Amino acid sequence: MTDTARSPHAATASGLPLAGAPAPSATLLEARDLVVRFGGVVALNGASLTIPRQGITGIVGPNGAGKSTLFDVLAGVRRPSAGAVHFNGRxxxxxxxxxxxxxxxxxxxQIARELDGLSVLENVLLASLDHPGDKLWRVFLTPWQVKREEDRLIERALGLLDRVKLRRLADEPAGVLSGGQKKLLELARALMLDxxxxxxxxxxxxxNPLLIxxxxxxxxxxxAEGTAFAIVEHNMDVVAALCDRVYVLADGAVLTTGTFDEIVADARVMDAYLGQQA
Ligand SMILES: Nc1ncnc2c1ncn2[C@@H]1O[C@H](COP(=O)(O)OP(=O)(O)O)[C@@H](O)[C@H]1O
Ligand SMILES: [Mg+2]
Incomplete structure (x- = not known):
């Protein structure tokens, strides 16, 4: 990232590991044997995956395979009835x-419809409210310090908008953005908390293809700057372009995993996709 704020996850600003902290493992997130049921439907049936600290992990599979449910469990929107998710060993x-x-x-x-009236900049700034620590901090800050903190957040938000080429639209209502620009805004917002x-x-x-x-x-x-990604995506050109490793889900479990080239060469993957149309 453009500042040193990302270092708390693993190391000090100097890049050295924190004293006494164990060396970070190559695994950032690990999901084990996840089970999610919706009534009689088993959406996840023992799904496991590992997301490394470096790189982009893709999650693909036919409709109904459990991709969105897995994503929701990783994101904390849905709790599994069995299995566990560990992040940084926790x-x-x-x-x-x-x-x-x-x-x-x-x-x-997705930018909720109600937020279309807020400016593009305000939408990015809203993301910093997701950080409860920020709100608690404010109790102990002088007005001058609060102002400085707000300036810092605005600066960071504008910097991110610059990077997604939306800075010139910072004061426009988010509602004027195209579908693709909204995706870039969503990404800027996700990056606000480093x-x-x-x-x-x-x-x-x-x-649209140009914005893709x-x-x-x-x-x-x-x-390249060190942010890890997990991406659910239907567009296989995008998966091929981005993903270092791909997990193929079918019937709520991992069918196979490998590089994009490996999974497309796997006959079971083709069968799973064809099976959905049967
Ligand atoms: N909220 C829900 N209520 C009932 N069934 C659901 C719900 N969400 C998903 N399912 C079912 O769980 C299975 C997996 O769905 P989902 O995770 O959305 O798959 P994918 O994203 O791979 O298409 C499907 O059979 C789907 O119909
Ligand atoms: Mg889905």
């Missing part, structure tokens, strides 16, 4: 959204 299975945000997990979520892991649900859906390229380029830049 059990976060039941941790609420704001707790995950605090630990360094961000998810993109996450270690960003969860993206269908980032390319409804985005821009979106992918930006995600790859963030990856």
């Amino acid at each position: 059990d976060i299975t039941g941790a609420a959204l704001h707790r995950r945000a605090h630990l360094g997990i961000a998810r993109s979520f 996450p270690a892991l960003v969860l993206l649900d269908e980032p390319a859906a409804g985005v 390229d821009e979106l992918c380029a930006f995600i790859l830049t963030l990856k």
Whole structure:
């Protein structure tokens, strides 16, 4: 990232590990044997996956495979009836959204219609409210310090808007943005808290091809800067362009995992996709 704020997740600003802290493992998030049922439907049936600290992990699979449910469990929107999620070695299975945000997990979520009237900049600033620590802090700050903190957040938000090429629209209502620009705004918003892991649900859906390229380029830049991603995506060109490793879900469990080239060469994957149309 552009500042040193991302270092608390693993190391000090100097880049050295915190004294006494164990060396960070290559695994950032680990989900084990997740089960989610909706009445008689088993949406997740023992799904497990590992998200490394570096790189982009894709989650694909036919309709109804459990992708969205898995995403919701990782994001903290849905609690599994069995299984566990560990982040940085810590059990976060039941941790609420704001707790995950605090630990360094961000998810993109659609700009709610009610927020269309707020400016593009305000929409990004809203993300900082997800950080309960910020609100508590304010109690102990002088008005001058609060002002300085607000200036810092505005600066950060404008910097992110710059990076997604939306800064010139900062004062426009979010409602004027195209579908693709909204996705970029959602990404900027997810980045506001300087996450270690960003969860993206269908980032390319409804985005025009030119903006898809821009979106992918930006995600790859963030990856190079050290942000890890987990992405659910239907557009296989996007999966191929972005993902270092892909998990294929079918019937609520992991069918196989590998590089994009490996999974497309796997006959079972084709069968799973064809099976959905039967
Ligand atoms: N809120 C829900 N209530 C009932 N069934 C659900 C709900 N969400 C998902 N399901 C069911 O769980 C299964 C997995 O759904 P989902 O996770 O949305 O799959 P995907 O995102 O891969 O298409 C499907 O059979 C779906 O119909
Ligand atoms: Mg889905």
